[in-house]
């Protein structure tokens with residue numbers, strides 16, 4: 001997987017987050033941090049988000065078995 005592919009993948013996750021209304025007030029989530037967690041040898045892309053209206057915190061998890069940590073961090077830095 002190339003950096004470009006990983007960036008596309010991360011961008012599509014942001015779309016999911018942007019399309020998900022806050023379960024408390026219906027406001028929009030803002031991604032605070034993005035990291036890789038390894039669960040049972042499978043990398044998960046974990047995104048901590050916070051509601052821009054009420055401050056409610058929610059963690060999004062995306063299974064990302066094809067992503068290695070190096071490529072992910074490079075792609076993430078390019079997006080920031």
Ligand SMILES: [Zn+2]
Pocket residue numbers: 022023024025026027028051052053054055056
């Ligand atoms: Zn909210």
